[in-house]
Amino acid sequence: MAERSVVKSFELKKPISFGEGEEITKVDFYEPIGKDIRTMPAGATSLDDLMRLAVLISTIPSNGILDKFCKKDTQEVIKIALGFLGDGESEDET
Numbered sequence: 317m318a319e320r321s322v323v324k325s326f327e328l329k330k331p332i333s334f335g336e337g338e339e340i341t342k343v344d345f346y347e348p349i350g351k352d353i354r355t356m357p358a359g360a361t362s363l364d365d366l367m368r369l370a371v372l373i374s375t376i377p378s379n380g381i382l383d384k385f386c387k388k389d390t391q392e393v394i395k396i397a398l399g400f401l402g403d404g405e406s407e408d409e410t
Contacts, residue, residue: 320346324396330386334377343393344375348400361401363394370397 324345331341352372356365367382370393376382382393 320349323347326392326396328385328389330389332381332384334381334384340376340381342375345370345396345400346373348373361398366394366397369400370394373397373400 322344325342327342328340331339333339348369352369355372356369367390368379370376371379371382374393376393382390385393
């Protein structure tokens with residue numbers, strides 16, 4: 317399978333440290349593919365569903381790491397994930 321290309325990125329307002337000296341300062345998002353969408357219940361738009369989708373289509377290593385994001389960064393992640401569910405592309409691609 318070909319490598320997925322980044323379609324959206326954003327810098328975290330508050331970087332997250334985890335593991336042994338690892339840090340996330342930026343999140344890259346990829347266009348969702350069928351297997352990403354398949355994991356969501358039909359008509360799903362709960363925050364939990366959107367956050368799970370965001371982890372699947374981004375460089376966020378896990379839900380546990382996303383749970384550590386500050387409110388503003390979490391809101392941005394949810395906004396981007398939700399944008400992919402409309403016409404299949406995030407509204408503000410970079």
